[in-house]
Structures are given as C-alpha cells and as structure tokens.
Amino acid sequence: xxxxxxxxxxxxxxxxxxxxxxxxxxVEWAATGExxxxxxxxNAFDVIIMDWMLPGISGxxxxxxxxxxGIEKPVLMLSALGRAEHRIEGLDGGAxxxxxxxxxxxxxxxxxxxxxxxxxxxxRQPVLIHGDIELHVRAxxxxxxxxxxxxxxxxxxxxxxxxENAGEIVTxxxxxxxxxxxxxxxxTNVIDVNLVRLRRxxxxxxxxxxxxxxxGRGYRLMAP
Amino acid sequence: MAPRPFAKRPAAASIxxxxxxxxxxxxxxxxxxxxxAASIxxxxSMRADMQQTIDTDIAGLADIMVNGGEAELVLxxxxxxxxxxxxxPRSYYALANQKxxxxxxxxxxxxxxxxxxxxxxxxxxxxxxxxxxATRLRGGLTLVVGRSLRGIQxxxxxxxxxxxxxxxIAVVATLVAGFAVAARLRGRVEALSNTFTRFERGDxxxxxxxxxxxxxxxxxxGHVDTHLDWMARLLSAQRDISDNIAHELRTPLVHLDxxxxxxxxHNGDPAVASELHLARNDIRSIVSLFDALLxxxxxxSGGLNPNTMSFDLSELAADxxxxxxxxxxxxxxxxxxxxxxxxxxxxxxxxxxxxxxxxLDNAFKYVPPGSRVRLIIADGPRIIVEDNGDGIAASExxxxxxxxxxxxxxxxxxxxxxxxxxVIAARHxxxxxxxxxxxxxxxxxxxxxxxxxKGLIG
Numbered sequence: 074x075x076x077x078x079x080x081x082x083x084x085x086x087x088x089x090x091x092x093x094x095x096x097x098x099x100v101e102w103a104a105t106g107e108x109x110x111x112x113x114x115x116n117a118f119d120v121i122i123m124d125w126m127l128p129g130i131s132g133x134x135x136x137x138x139x140x141x142x143g144i145e146k147p148v149l150m151l152s153a154l155g156r157a158e159h160r161i162e163g164l165d166g167g168a169x170x171x172x173x174x175x176x177x178x179x180x181x182x183x184x185x186x187x188x189x190x191x192x193x194x195x196x197r198q199p200v201l202i203h204g205d206i207e208l209h210v211r212a213x214x215x216x217x218x219x220x221x222x223x224x225x226x227x228x229x230x231x232x233x234x235x236x237e238n239a240g241e242i243v244t245x246x247x248x249x250x251x252x253x254x255x256x257x258x259x260x261t262n263v264i265d266v267n268l269v270r271l272r273r274x275x276x277x278x279x280x281x282x283x284x285x286x287x288x289g290r291g292y293r294l295m296a297p
Numbered sequence: 298m299a300p301r302p303f304a305k306r307p308a309a310a311s312i313x314x315x316x317x318x319x320x321x322x323x324x325x326x327x328x329x330x331x332x333x334a335a336s337i338x339x340x341x342s343m344r345a346d347m348q349q350t351i352d353t354d355i356a357g358l359a360d361i362m363v364n365g366g367e368a369e370l371v372l373x374x375x376x377x378x379x380x381x382x383x384x385x386p387r388s389y390y391a392l393a394n395q396k397x398x399x400x401x402x403x404x405x406x407x408x409x410x411x412x413x414x415x416x417x418x419x420x421x422x423x424x425x426x427x428x429x430x431a432t433r434l435r436g437g438l439t440l441v442v443g444r445s446l447r448g449i450q451x452x453x454x455x456x457x458x459x460x461x462x463x464x465x466i467a468v469v470a471t472l473v474a475g476f477a478v479a480a481r482l483r484g485r486v487e488a489l490s491n492t493f494t495r496f497e498r499g500d501x502x503x504x505x506x507x508x509x510x511x512x513x514x515x516x517x518x519g520h521v522d523t524h525l526d527w528m529a530r531l532l533s534a535q536r537d538i539s540d541n542i543a544h545e546l547r548t549p550l551v552h553l554d555x556x557x558x559x560x561x562x563h564n565g566d567p568a569v570a571s572e573l574h575l576a577r578n579d580i581r582s583i584v585s586l587f588d589a590l591l592x593x594x595x596x597x598s599g600g601l602n603p604n605t606m607s608f609d610l611s612e613l614a615a616d617x618x619x620x621x622x623x624x625x626x627x628x629x630x631x632x633x634x635x636x637x638x639x640x641x642x643x644x645x646x647x648x649x650x651x652x653x654x655x656x657l658d659n660a661f662k663y664v665p666p667g668s669r670v671r672l673i674i675a676d677g678p679r680i681i682v683e684d685n686g687d688g689i690a691a692s693e694x695x696x697x698x699x700x701x702x703x704x705x706x707x708x709x710x711x712x713x714x715x716x717x718x719x720v721i722a723a724r725h726x727x728x729x730x731x732x733x734x735x736x737x738x739x740x741x742x743x744x745x746x747x748x749x750x751k752g753l754i755g
Contacts, residue, residue, distance in 0.1 A: 082548060088555040126544050153547035154540055155588040157647065158595070173588075174547050175554040175580060227619055253620055257651050260658035260714065266623040 079109030106130035125152035317475030328464035389443035629666035
C-alpha cells in the first residue's frame, strides 16, 4: 500500500510517517495542499491522508478540487477539528473516512487498510468467503461450515464489515460509523456487547474461535 | 426563538386577510347607512312637497268658497275628483257640512282629524296610504284634501333596490380588491418569514432580496437582509474562532501524545509505560471534553447546520433500541421500547439520535441491575425514557440538565450528556424535563406547552 500524506505540521507528519513505515506502508509527504494536489494524480498512491487545516488551500477545498477533477482515490481526512459537525462536513465534502487528532497509531493503520481494501474486488463481491464463513450479500444470509447463522439485520451488516476487513483490526469507532452510522460514541458499551453476541453466534458449536478482541484497539476476524 | 414553519397559517390568522374582511365589512356598513340616510332624506323632502301641494290646493278651494260660495266649491271639487290621475299622485277630497254630512268629494267618510286646528296626518283610504289635511271653512264646512303616498313608497323601494345593487357591487369589489391586496401582502410577509426560516434551518445565504419599491415592507426587508448579513458574519466568525481554538489546542496535544508514544516505545520499564498510557488517556479526555463543550456551545448559540431533513423518528429509535438491547441484557436490565410507528420530524437526525442515546446512556448508568428501563416514542413528537431505579432527588431535578452536573455517580462521562439533550431538544423546538416516576425517573422531551413541534430552529 502506498500513501500520500498531505500535512503541514512537520512534527505530526514525522510521527505519521514513522507509524506507517513501522507497518511497512510506503508513504510520501506533501507539506501544503498545493503540493499535495500536484501529486494526487499519481497512480502509485492507494490512499490519500489529507489534513483539514492547511495553510493556503485548505484540506476540504483540496478535496473538492480532487473530486471535481475526477480523482476517486480513497481519502482519509485527518483533522484537529473533532466535532460531530466537522465529521459530517468532511464526509459530505468527499472524504471516505475521518479521523481526529490525536489518534491511536493502530486506529490510523486500521482505517487506511480498510479504505484500501474497499477499493479491491473483495468488497464488491456478491458472496464473501472467509475460511469456513460464507456470506451471501444479496440473499443476506450467512453460513459457517454449511451451518446457517441466524443473524439480525445489524449483525449481518456487522459480520459483512468484519469480513470485508478480515485479518485487519477494526476499531469501535469504525464499527459505529460504518455499521451503525453513528458519528458519536455512546457512553454505554454497546459495541462490545453486540460484538460478544455476534461472536457467540459465530462460534457456537465450533471448536475454534474466529473473532478476536484486540485489547484497547478493536476487533479482528482472524485468519482461518 | 420559536419554531417557524414553512407551512401556511390558516387564512383567518393572517393580518392581511383580516384587513380585507374588515374593509368589506366597513363597505357593507357604509352602503347600509347610505341607503337608510338617503331613503329618509328623500321621504322627508317628498312629504314636504306633497304637504305644500295639499296646502296650496286647500288655499285655492278656500278662495273659491269666499268668492263663489258653497255651491261653487262643490262643483270645483267635483271637477277635481273627476280628473283621472295620470302620473301625478291620486287626490282625495271631502266637503262636509256642520253636521258632518258629506256634500262633495271622493272620500266615503271624514278622516278623524281636528279640522279646527287644520290637522294633517297619514291615513289609509281603501288600502292606499294617503297624506290628508282637514280644515274648517266659512259657514262651518269641513274641507279635507289628501294625496296618495303610494308614489313615494314606490320611489323609495326603487331607490333601495338601486342601492342594494350598487351595494352588492361595492362589497364584491372591495372583497375582490381586498383579497387581491391581502394575498399580495401576505405573500410578501410570508416571503420575509420564510427567509428567516431558511436561515434558521442552516441556509446562511438566505436573504429576502426585495429591492424594488419604497414601501414599508421593502424597508423592513432591507433591515432583515442587513440583520441576516450580520448574523451570518457572526456565526461564521464564531465557527472560525472555535475551529482555530480547537486546532491550536489539539496541535500541541498531538505533539505531546507523539512524544509520550515515543518514550513508551523506547522505555522498557512497564511501570513507567503504564503511567504514560494513563497520561495519554488524560490527553484523550481533555480533547473529548473540549469537543463536547464546543458541540454544546455551538448548538446552544444556534450554530446552524445545513444537514437538516425530515426523518423517521420511529425508525431511528428502533435502530437505537436494537443497538442498546444487548447491553441492557448484559447489564441485567429489563429494557423495552414502545414506539408509535411512522412518527416523523424535521431536524438533524444524528443530533436526535444522540439525544436518545444520551438519555439511554444516562438511564443505563444510574439504575441498579434488575431495573426496568422504557423508551417511549409517541406523537408530538414525545420522547420518553423512564426507569424504576433510585430516581432523582427533588433538589437535583432543577439542575440535572446543567452542564457538569453529575449525580454521585459511578463511572465516567463529562457530565455534559443531559446538557446536550436539553440543547438538542431546544434546537428542535422541544423542551426536556425530568419528573419523578415513583419510583425512578422519567425524562420527557416534548413540544413546548403541548404544541406540535414544527421544525428545527436556530
């Protein structure tokens, strides 16, 4: 995976580059919106990280120019503006995901991998297969080793999202935003409990588990 | 500010329509008054003329009596009564001697009048209204002369009919003109009102744009636009300031966080790493508290969001119930919802989701295991979350929606959840209150004074 990072603060850019390189993700840095826009057309990049508040052309304006130029590459908006309203504005402005500073390194990596994966073929297939789990997107049914899993519509969405990101960590915030379409974090531990329920349905009657809790980070559908 | 709907008000509530109806009523009253006044004036004038004709006739006959005597008078009266009345009003005569015996004329009896005082009055003769005067002549003779009033009455009726026709035309014309003017006026006032509504719903570019003309409404529209320009500038400035503060505060915190991460990475001591992780959590707490405060402040000051729409509250609540059901079961709570189907409202769907989630979070946090929690969505819209937990102390009821207000509470939270509930409710023209459910607490979000909430406000 190749990342283009558009970020004006050198210290933050260094930290991000260090995080990505530690994960063996290639990254190039552009310090202004103008420089970044000049590089966006480069096909080598898979995902663009765009800071919102840039000197000169702002991230949201750069994004608008990018989209109007027909460049549909996934963009992760990275911002110091963390209010719910900003998230909506960022996503409506054409960003594919929105992450606020400061962030957990694992969260950034998980989001980038999820964005990258979305552009691959797997996400658009009518049938998702991961190990012995099979998910029919149109029929909205799921089976494990041929056994029908009785999932609620939301549990189906949850499993689908986990399967689209199989092998990668998905964070609570990613699940809230992508499965439950919420842009705020409820105080009640709703995500954890729903994940526990899904795990029970997935693992009931099977010898080995497949849904892993990554402490302090999120969840991962493990490799079969 | 109160919610202002796009919906049309009933016509009777419109000042312009009321004005049009009032004008019509005034026209109607004026026509009625004119009809009556004209009718009375004409009648008086014609009666006076008729009285004068009668008196002249009497004077003439009195002269004949003086010059020609009784026989001549009888003949002249016979001449007069022999005349077939044409267009002139019919004439009546009677001449009687001292004993009251009729000597001449076409009256069959003497009217009951005091001839000594030349009394004049209106009498009926064979169904004909007649103005008569009786007078005493030389030799004790009584002469009575009368004229039919039928002509005056016919004229009055024709006049009244004419006035009625003119009146109907005037009233209809006033009504049509009044409504046309009212409709135009109403349209202009509504255009102004809708400009405010659009602005309140987040369209900061909404202006009345009324430029031509010099009337009061154009002047008012000018003031409205100037005011909205000013509001838009203030809102934009407020947003810029809060964005800048957020950015300037977060940037050093991000640096601090990065440094802490780096130290954790290079330091093998687990005790130190554990402390540094706690420090990182503190950074997150500061940032999230700051976001919550900014959210609250901007929502409260009417920071406008263009992402408003009509949405299905019932559906939204049902989704949340599904999300919270598992947590409730896990916490040993009896959580059920009673959601009336198809309740829609206009506003920020995500904010309303957050409102309900905050109420549920609050209930789940404070009730002991085994308690009952109910979410009720009813028409209005009314959003109710009630429980049978420990309830709220009477002294807390007033302050519970204030920021940083936390009951002696387990767990975390900024103490801003219920404050945000109140603010989000207010943005949607709703009020949030709490009452004792005996036992437990009942949080109610509903339209003010039981009115229907009509939409989002700034």
